[in-house]
Amino acid sequence: MNYTILLFYKYIKIDDPHKFQQEHLNFCLENNIRGRVFVSEEGINATVSGTKENIEKYKNELRRYPEFEDIWFKEDESLEHAFNKTHVRVKKEIVHSGLQDVSLANGGKRLNPGELKKFYEDNEDFVIIDARNTYESVIGKFKNAITPRLDTFRDWTKVAEEYKEFKDKKVVTYCTGGIRCEKASAYLIENGFKNVYQLDGGIVTYTKQFPDTFWEGSVFVFDERRIVEPNKKEELKHIGQCYYCGTKTSWYINCHNQNCDKLLVTCHKCKEENDYCCSDECRSSDNKRSRYHG
């Protein structure tokens, strides 16, 4: 395990994102740091990988900027790079939300992983809502969590309407690393929800501290690992079931008939046997995706 994967974000005013982007990209290229870094006037959001040594340098480099002095890194060990390339881009938002008008100052109260665990252990009366996309929540979620259908994060605006019955209840939102909840929780509050919490550090922090507790299944991640399995207990490893044979699994594909594109949880064996398609009809389609590119 000679490599480290870093995940971090911070909402903070950056005066000249373009200048930062240039300096940052140069540093990454010189030190073989790979991954995706998004900067904007509202902050930074990144997942990168590198050797342990280079990642230490990278962290020091970031902390050189007063804005990022106190930045909090989520770290994972790895046998190799988690990315092939380096992208440092200037964006309008550090996570594309379509919720630009939401004020981060209105974000939900921060709930740390230990406090969430206690909510469960104490049978606290609360509702927990997944703020990730359906292709993420289909293979893993917190116990009893509501997983609204979200094709993109923009669909979150519908959630406030759909679940307005919970306006007076204690509501917890969560996402992978916490970043989406900054706006998701603020959006609920601005739309009349009175008691909203956001899971601080997200799923990655919770599952690192408390595997085999209230997180069920796997975690979708935005690097080449795609899927991380945090639990050791057999009954908590997978929540997905193979569409074809029913085996528990955390892997899925989109049907390779591009006109169908249906999300299919499937074990590796069945996916091969079924030619990456959900049905005979899709298998014989003229519009099938090629299997041999990314």
Ligand SMILES: [Zn+2]
């Ligand atoms: Zn199967």
Ligand SMILES: [Zn+2]
């Ligand atoms: Zn299909």
